[in-house]
């Protein structure tokens with residue numbers, strides 16, 4: 196089973212991530228699935244009626260606003276990094292956490308590399324599915340790259356100037 | 360000058376450590392070229408034509424004797440004994456080894472310096488007026504605001520992977536010496552009618568392929584909201600800026616596509632959610648930062664120094680220098696002095712290790728240990744007593760700093776160009792040198808008067824050619840190097856983008872072309888007109904006719 200980092204630990208991943216072109220009839224009733232945004236928008240009733248747990252994933256060009264009303268329906272929200280240098284989902288993460296008060300698991304997927312983890316954590320991610328060829332055990336260290344930060348962000352709502 | 364406390368120090372040390380590990384992983388093959396690229400860029404490390412190039416941050420251009428000595432040491436130990444001052448007030452090393460960069464960063468951290476975010480698609484060094492804090496026409500000292508923005512932007516987790524690089528400039532004086540109109544965000548510190556401090560906000564300026572002057576999206580932003588408002592602008596840009604085409608990814612393209620009005624509305628809407636949040640600036644933070652920029656204790660003089668004025672009357676060489684390189688100061692009896700890095704036959708902005716040390720000594724002896732870098736690629740001593748100017752002039756001459764040409768034609772801005780840069784279409788430094796040779800007669804240069812001549816080796820415009828009164832751009836024509844000339848560009852309050860004169864020229868024609876442009880000006884000018892004024896009055900045609908006239 197694939198390993199991910201969750202809450203600062205390496206754990207097996209129990210979720211199935213459905214690709215964008217997946218269809219509803221591929222779904223079983225019980226497994227835990229993370230569905231693409233389009234499927235959620237089209238089939239939310241059917242998805243909520245399943246017994247298995249539900250997550251949704253947003254691509255970099257999809258907006259957090261689309262699911263802002265539905266957050267209670269998801270145990271996981273995954274945000275995709277098509278390439279690590281596409282920074283849009285850092286903003287989506289902050290909106291989900293800071294503006295819409297999403298409390299569940301927020302996971303980065305796609306081109307997720309250890310040198311981005313520190314920034315991701317600060318924007319509210321608490322789970323990271325590193326790119327397959329990267330070792331999550333080694334990557335854990337990068338969550339601690341810096342011991343102090345200047346700005347307010349999701350992990351530290353007070354800027355340094357209100358703490359120093 | 361801002362002094363790091365334990366927090367600031369810890370952050371730059373953590374960075375040096377982090378980068379050491381990244382370099383180790385890269386050299387061990389654990390990080391691919393593509394993965395290492397943004398990591399090294401965000402530490403100012405380019406891989407260039409002959410060697411890596413390291414860009415060291417000089418936040419808003421403030422340096423000290425101690426820092427200059429450290430830089431001199433670094434250039435000797437790790438490079439070829441010289442450095443380069445850039446048009447964004449930073450310092451560049453052209454020949455370091457990748458393996459040495461972690462050590463260089465550690466050396467820099469020991470004098471509270473770093474290379475953080477000097478490159479890459481993130482928020483870059485915030486720049487400002489080189490005369491900040493001493494200029495006679497200053498309304499608000501921009502430096503505390505620059506430092507507040509430096510801290511906010513350093514490792515901002517949400518904005519480390521923007522569509523493209525992002526540059527902020529602040530001006531606080533009547534004149535705009537920071538070129539805020541050609542930055543992604545330009546901030547003008549102002550007071551409203553009630554006397555409260557705030558900022559006029561411009562967005563979407565920039566040079567490069569699509570030069571544009573920024574548009575105002577807010578006439579007055581109360582200072583407390585500076586960071587939340589910047590955060591709103593950056594968030595809108597991060598989400599909606601184009602990422603499909605690197606040449607259309609700057610914020611200016613988004614602002615233009617949406618129109619400044621609509622862009623401004625999006626920012627306002629986003630800001631409503633952030634406004635008054637914890638990132639709202641506090642009086643105590645402003646006090647904390649501002650206290651580092653309080654003017655040092657200066658001697659009180661009744662007015663101009665009589666000895667200095669006498670010497671100007673009796674020594675022509677000194678008077679020339681004083682009239683170009685000495686600038687008004689708000690304290691009576693004091694002056695700010697520009698050390699010119701534009702002598703003939705040297706790449707503009709280059710400075711040797713010996714000169715770095717000489718500048719450190721001059722700063723220590725005559726300017727309370729402080730020195731600035733300028734976007735014109737010179738150095739400035741901000742606190743010189745007028746009575747020391749004569750002595751300083753002699754010492755500056757010995758060190759090669761006293762070319763009395765500030766603001767004149769030979770005080771050019773020039774990018775590294777084809778001699779160093781792998782993106783170049785053409786060389787730029789030899790063009791600068793050939794023009795400097797053509798105009799090496801000082802009396803003649805004085806007669807021509809103020810003129811900004813800027814040269815870039817390709818349309819990325821690192822040499823600001825669009826905003827030169829005369830701009831020169833290297834272009835590639837069937838594998839050969841040619842140069843396109845534009846006229847009428849300006850930085851400052853009424854920033855404008857220059858217009859192209861016509862077909863481009865070969866390198867060896869350039870001194871003559873510039874000569875002809877100057878001839879037209881000299882023939883048409885009225886006594887009070889600068890080159891740019893005459894150009895604006897008589898237009899492009901007379902220049903064009905002369906330059907392209909068939910030779911008789």
Ligand code: HEM
Pocket residue numbers: 405407412444445446447451523524526541542565566567568609773774775776779780781782819820821822
């Ligand atoms: C030699 C290596 C260099 C490379 C590869 C390089 C590359 C670039 C590129 C690609 C751009 C355009 C970016 C864009 O429009 O999005 C740019 C812009 C710029 N560069 Fe450089 N550059 C180099 C050196 C320098 C130096 C030495 C300076 C200062 C003297 C400099 C100052 C600037 C400035 C001020 C801009 C801003 C233009 C704007 O605002 O659009 N660059 N550079």
Ligand code: SF4
Pocket residue numbers: 774775776777780781782783784815816817818819820821822
């Ligand atoms: S303008 Fe072009 S040639 Fe000059 S430094 Fe920039 S990228 Fe290189």
